Amino acid sequence: QVQLVESGGGLVQAGGSLRLSCAASVRDFGHYCMGWFRQAPGKEREFVAAINWAEGDAIYDDSVKGRFTISRDDVKITVHLEMNKLKSEDTAVYYCAAGTAGMGWTSDMYDYWGQGTQVTVSS
Numbered sequence: 396q397v398q399l400v401e402s403g404g405g406l407v408q409a410g411g412s413l414r415l416s417c418a419a420s421v422r423d424f425g426h427y428c429m430g431w432f433r434q435a436p437g438k439e440r441e442f443v444a445a446i447n448w449a450e451g452d453a454i455y456d457d458s459v460k461g462r463f464t465i466s467r468d469d470v471k472i473t474v475h476l477e478m479n480k481l482k483s484e485d486t487a488v489y490y491c492a493a494g495t496a497g498m499g500w501t502s503d504m505y506d507y508w509g510q511g512t513q514v515t516v517s518s
Contacts, residue, residue: 397421397507399491404512415476417491425449428498429474433487445498454498483518
């Protein structure tokens, strides 16, 4: 069983930065791809970024490309999402996800999910 615990959410002004973390309790983490998704009130969950743990390759949604960076820490088995130049439209609950189906843009490619962490960007 894989457990994912997000942290680092909060309230920030537009233009500011936040760093989200996802601590994973998983064996053989090198087989996993880790993703970040977000869901704003009244909207569907959407893809943000993903990283292939073994190779470190990453993909991003166009809306965050150049502002967000996903990375992983092999020692702490933690995935980070560094968010810069935040905008009000980034306000959402952010979810960490893990799966072995490869880096994917859709939630159905991920088997395990964290409980989510709220990010609120004030304008």
